[in-house]
Amino acid sequence: MTGSGSAAPAESASAVPVREIVVDSLDVDLGGTVVLADVTVRLDQRRIAVIGANGSGKSTFARVLGGLVTPTRGSVAVHGIDVARQQKALRRAVGIVFTNPDAQILMPTVAEDVAFSLRGSGLTRDEIADRVAAALDVYGLTALAEAPAHQLSGGQKQLLALAAVLVRRPALVIADEPTTLLDLGNARRVGGILIDALEAQLVVVTHDLEVAARCDVALRFAEGRLVDAGEPAALIADYRALHA
Numbered sequence: 001m002t003g004s005g006s007a008a009p010a011e012s013a014s015a016v017p018v019r020e021i022v023v024d025s026l027d028v029d030l031g032g033t034v035v036l037a038d039v040t041v042r043l044d045q046r047r048i049a050v051i052g053a054n055g056s057g058k059s060t061f062a063r064v065l066g067g068l069v070t071p072t073r074g075s076v077a078v079h080g081i082d083v084a085r086q087q088k089a090l091r092r093a094v095g096i097v098f099t100n101p102d103a104q105i106l107m108p109t110v111a112e113d114v115a116f117s118l119r120g121s122g123l124t125r126d127e128i129a130d131r132v133a134a135a136l137d138v139y140g141l142t143a144l145a146e147a148p149a150h151q152l153s154g155g156q157k158q159l160l161a162l163a164a165v166l167v168r169r170p171a172l173v174i175a176d177e178p179t180t181l182l183d184l185g186n187a188r189r190v191g192g193i194l195i196d197a198l199e200a201q202l203v204v205v206t207h208d209l210e211v212a213a214r215c216d217v218a219l220r221f222a223e224g225r226l227v228d229a230g231e232p233a234a235l236i237a238d239y240r241a242l243h244a
């Protein structure tokens with residue numbers, strides 16, 4: 001299909017219902033450049049892959065969904081939340097994992113950084129401690145709980161950033177190249193968590209076509225336009241053929 005219309009619904013791996021992302025005639029101009037043009041799509045699948053060439057607009061699309069870039073024209077609703085008008089509700093609903101984890105580390109130690117995500121959550125100290133311990137365990141960071149966060153390796157920081165986002169249990173997780181810095185074992189660990197175990201809806205921007213293939217739907221951007229949306233296997237085969 002072309003850049004407008006609905007992506008074909010795909011079966012969700014999770015029994016938990018997901019809500020919808022509705023993008024209507026979205027344009028984004030940045031610094032006088034058209035970065036996204038006329039993007040229209042409805043997404044109710046749980047795992048959504050965003051692929052395409054460097055500079056095609058993938059990260060900008062993800063940043064719009066996360067409220068970090070404002071639409072120039074058109075509208076975007078994430079689970080019924082207007083991204084341009086309801087920033088506070090959007091921040092509660094969405095967790096964003098950036099490519100550069102340094103930008104997300106806010107506290108001196110690993111455990112404090114994960115706990116910081118739960119400030120204002122209404123949980124008791126004990127509940128926070130339990131959630132933090134469980135998150136550190138899932139990401140293999142327990143032994144580093146008291147380590148200075150800024151001294152971790154790049155891959156360990158990536159795991160910490162994921163733990164700090166997912167501990168809040170957001171309804172939508174946006175991950176921009178989440179496995180870029182990870183070794184094979186940790187890439188599998190993170191892929192397993194995001195793709196297989198997560199109950200939240202996931203938008204993952206990735207150049208890793210194996211990750212994209214494991215999603216329920218894939219979107220392909222080219223030169224700021226959504227040029228393909230649908231079942232990942234066929235879409236990826238077409239994309240590979242373009243570069244054969």
Ligand SMILES: Nc1ncnc2c1ncn2[C@@H]1O[C@H](COP(=O)(O)OP(=O)(O)OP(=O)(O)O)[C@@H](O)[C@H]1O
Nearest residue numbers: 030031033035052053054055056057058059060061
């Ligand atoms: N703040 C900005 N001002 C002007 N142009 C921008 C800005 N941010 C991004 N762009 C441009 O928008 C285009 C799309 O960028 P974007 O980061 O969304 O692409 P991408 O598909 O995620 O690329 P990559 O795969 O390389 O990460 C690029 O040409 C980029 O230079």
